Amino acid sequence: MPLHHTDLIFPSQSVPIHQSVSSLSRSRFSITNHLHSIDRDSRFVCRVADVLDLPLIANERCGSWYVPTQRKKGSVYFKSTDGHWGQWKFSLRRLNLGILDIVGEADGMFFPEDHKSHQLRTPSQVISRSEHSQIEAKIRQFVSSFIELNVDLHAVRSKISKPLLPVWITQDDKSLSTLQRDSQYHTVVLCTSSCSVIGGEDTDQGYIQGAGDDSENWAHSLTPALLWEHKDVLLSASEDDLPSIIAKLTSQDQHSASDRQMRPVAPTSQIFISEIASTSKPLLQGNTQAIITCGPSPQDDLEERLKSRYLHIKCGLGKQGSRDLRSELSKVRDFLPQIAAENVHDLIVCCETGKDFAAGVALAVLCLCAHDDGRVDFKDLGTQVNKTVVRQRLSWIVISYPDINPPRATVQAVKAFLMNGKYESS
Template sequence: MGNVSNSDFPVSVSSLHFPSTEQLSVSQTLASLRRSALSVTNRLRSIEADAAFVREVADHYGLPLVANERCGSWYISPETKTGSAYFKSTDGHTGQWDFSFRRLNLQILPIAREHGGCVIVDSTRRGKLMPDALSKTIPIWCAVFNRVLFPSDTAYHSVELPPNYLGASEESQIEQRIDSFVHSLKSLKLDLDDLRQQLGKPIRVAWANRTYFHPTDLCIGKDYHLFVLCSASKRVHGAEISEGGYIQGAGDDSEAWAHGLTPPVFWAHKSTLLARAEEDLPEIIEKLMQEHRKQGTGHQATRIAPTRNLYISQTSPDSTGSGLYDLIIDCNGNPEATGENTKRLNLGCPSSKQGGRDLRNHLDKVREFVSSQLGRDPTQSLLVMCESGKDLSAGTLLSVLCSFYSDAGEFVEPRMDQVIGKQFIRQRLAWIVSSKHDVNPSRSTLQSINAFLMQRPDY
C-alpha cells in the first residue's frame, strides 16, 4: 500500500463533499417529473384528445352535447355545445346520495324534447372510470323526474345504474331514497304539467366511456328520451408520468393550473396555445384573457318568474349604468358610493366566502329598501347583482321573494304574523333556480337567509 499524505483527507466539515446537497433526491426527482407530466401543455393536449372522443360519442348517438359544468365545458368546442348542466359528484358520493334542490337542471328538459335526448359530458381524475355525477347523481335525478312527471310509466321508475360498477348494497340504498326525493320535489309546488310538456317523454340512461358503451343497442327511441352519460377521459391506473404526457381528467380543478384560462378562450386560441413553450403560457394566457374581457358585452340580467319585475345578474358596467332598471341592489358595491341616490342600495359584502356570513348583517337594510320603494310603486323593476351573479345576489333575492311576494309572484306587504319555514324558503329558492340555472348560493349564504327569515318579523 502506497504512502498517503495528510493532504489527501478533508481537514474540516465544510470541505466534505455531500452529493445530496447538489443532486435531487429520488422523491424530489419524482416530484419534478410529475410536475412536468402535469404541465399546462400536457393538460391542453389531453383535453384536445378527449374532446375528439366526445365528438365521436355525439356522432354515434346523433345527440347534442351538454357540458356538466365546470369540467365538462373543456371537452366541448363552443360551436357544438348545446347547453350546460350542474350535477354535483358529491350528491353521488357513497352514503351521501342526494337530489339537489339548488340545482334542479330544468334547462335540459326542452333540449331533450327537441333532440330526443342529449350527451352529458364530464370527466374525473386519475383512477376512476367515471365521476360520481355520471354514475349516480344523474341516474338519481332521472329516476326522480320520471316518477314525478310520468307516474303511470312504471317501466322507467327504477334507478338505472352502470353495469357491474356499484355493489348490490349501494344500489339498494340508492333505490330506497328515491321516494323521499320525489316527495320533496313535489313539495316545491312547481308547475308539473308545464315540466311534463317541456320534457314530453320519460328518460332512459346510457353510458359512454373508453371502456364500454352500455347498453350497446340503445339509441333514440319513440317512447323515451336518451341521456348518454359520457366520461371524456381515458382511465389511468398508474402515475401520470407513465402515460407519455396524457392526463386523465385534465380539465378538472382548472383554478389550480389554468392561469385564468377558460374553455371558450382555449377553444378560440387552441392552435396558438398548443404551439407555444410551457414557460410562455402564463403571459400568453393573461393577454388572451384581457382581450376576451375587453370584447365582453356585459352580463344580461335574468327575470325571476313568476314575478314580472325582479331580476338577477352578475355585476357589470352595463347593468350598473344603463338605466334599464328602476331599482338596484349591489351586494358587493361600496355603500359610500351611492351618495343621495335613493334608488340604489350597495351592501358592501366582501366577494370572499366571508360574504355569505356578512350578508346576514345587511338584510334589514334590504327589507327596508324594498318595502319603501316597491311599497310606493310595485311596478318598478328591481335588479339584484353580485360579483358572480350566483351567490349573494341569489340569497338577497330569496329574502325579497320570501318577505314580499305571493304565490302568484305579486308584490304584497308582509303581515305582522307572517311565519316563514324552511319549506317555504325552499319553494321560493326553486323560483330562482328555475329561472337562472347556474345560481348556486353557498351554504353560508343560505344559512344567513334562513336565520334572518325564520326569526319573528319586527316591523
C-alpha cells in the same frame, strides 16, 4: 442484479431526491399536458355525440373544458361527490330542469303513464344490487320533496314526450360504433370524458386523467371559452410561452361580460338577478326600477343616478362574505318598504358574478315579499318564513336562472336571517 436507490443518478449530488421528484411532477402536470389531455378527451366526447346525433350538455364546473363552445347546448350542475357511496340525496338546489327543454325539443306535449319507465336505472358495472336497492328506497321521498316545492308540473311534463333513458359511456367501452337510440325513450348519455388511468396520469404519454379539474391550479386564468376560441394557438405553443400567451388572451377577453338575458325570477315579474357589470347597460327606465348591489364597495355611479332607489350590501369574498351577508340583510328588509313608497316596480339584485350574493339577497327578497302565485308587494313583508318557503323560493331562482347555484354558505346565511338562526342545515 436488482436496482437500488443508490444506483439512481441525479443531475447534481447537491439536489435532494424530493426536489427532483417535485420537478418531475411539475413537468408531468404542465399546462401543455393539461391542454393536450383535454383536447384528446374532447374528441371522444364529440365522437359519442356524433354517433348518437345528440346535443352536448356540460356538467359544470369543469365540463365546459371538454365541450367546444360552438357545440355546447347547455349546462347542468352536479357536485363532484353526487352518486358516490352514500351520497344519494336529491338536491333541491340543483334541479337542472332546464335540461328538459333541450331533451324534449320539438317532441310535442304527450307524457306517457308507462310504469316500466318508473324503474330506477343504474350502471350495473359499478353499482351493486345492494346499492341500487338502497337508492331506490329513497325515491319516494325524493318525489315528495320535489312536489313540496309547488313547481308547475304541467309545464315540466310538457317539455318531454317520452321517459328518459340513461346510458353510461366511458372511453373503456368498445361498442361505441354499435350504439343506437331507443325510439321509445329520450336517450340521455352520461359520458365520462377521461380515460381511467392508475394514479391519474399516463407518464409515458403525458396524459392527465380529469385534466379539466381544479383549473385554478394550472390554467393561469384561462377559461374554456378562450381555449376553444384559440385552441390551435394554445396547443401549438411551448410550455415556456403559454403563461404569457394566456395572460394576453385573458386581458383581451370579451367573454367576461355576461350575455345572460335579463329576465324576472318566475313566477314573479319584478325581481331580477344580474352581474354588477351589466348595470352599465340601459336597464333603468324612469323611476320604476331599484338596484341592490353586493360586494366590497358601493357603485358610485348607481348611487348618484338612483339615490334612494339604490342600496349597497357590503360583503367580503368567499365564506366571509356569506357571514357579512347575514348581518347586512336587515338593510334589505328596511329598503323594500322604502322603494314601495316610491312606486318602484322592478328590483334588480347584482353581485360580481350574479350567481352568489345576488342570488342570496334575491332569495331573501322573494321570501319577504313574494306570494305563492308570484305577486310581489314590497310594502307587505312576510313574517312567517319557514324552510319550506325558502326551498320554494330558491327553486324559483334555480329554474329561472339554470346557471345560478348559490353556495351553501350563502343560502344558510339567508335562512339564519329569515328565521332568526332557528333553522336546520339542509
